[in-house]
Amino acid sequence: MRAALDIFLGIGDLHFCSAPARIRTLLGSCVSITLWHPARKLGGMCHFMLPARNRRPEEPLDGRYGDEAMALFDREIARHGTRPADYCAKVFGGGNMFPTRPRPTPALDVGQRNILSAHSLLAERGIRIVAEHLGGDGHRKLVFDVGSGDAWIAFQDLGAQQQRRQ
Template sequence: MKKPVDAPDVVLAPGQVSFATRPMRLRTLLGSCVAFTFWHPQRRIGGMCHFMLPARLRKGQPLDGKYGDEALELLLRHAHVNGTRAQDYQVKLFGGGEMFPEQQRRLPEQDVASLNIRAALALTERHHLRLTAQDMGSTGYRTIVFDLWNGNVWVRHQPMGTLQ
């Protein structure tokens, strides 16, 4: 299906969450960050988040899309407000690329990419979401394009040390 004429392109920066109820193309660029895409196949609505860190230490503040648990909570709230159940969405996960593979890390808590991947998978399981696809890990960055009118997600992965 071709892009609808009136469907805008929206580029998500790190920490942003977007949810739409009309045709739209969502884009983002991920390194060690992770994106959730949510798509409701019957209603053709959904959204995407681009989170930077799994969670923050200090709680009790307004939700912030920079953190995986809070970005997912924002998407879940959008689903609820639109009269849908989170379990009815097709969920896809992308990102978590190691951006500095040449640096040997001694402490696992310094590996942000792996922490983000583990958090995304744990959140998916905790909320009983229907994970239909994932492309996470390895090295380098990913360009993500999500078409809300049909649920297609396009991924271009550029591993470190390769030119395309």
């Protein structure tokens, strides 16, 4: 048996592979989507910071944007001869990193806009969400195991820290 890959994703990164592999990242207002094909032990994770941008057709896809990260996932799904509906998804992130500041208006709340984008992008493709840990005041460490489809998070609640200081 080959050793498991250990991959760290930065903002805008996406990794898609077969088991054994673990993919890790750190999230604030960014969102990560994990996709897992249970029968083939195949999947991946993205880490996007904004829902979308005004992309010109000649520009390459950029994983920093949710719609483009999903387009990159679409390519990987097709490359592996599978269908989107064959996968299950888990969604994480969208936290508020500044709990001491007044809440932004919905149009400026990047975390909430990222969450809505992830839900919409997955629904458009018929990909079922089986777990999520979203929002809140804080950041997350995330690990996704491609072999089992399991995901582990450690959530640092910045809101609770602020309340203890008062």
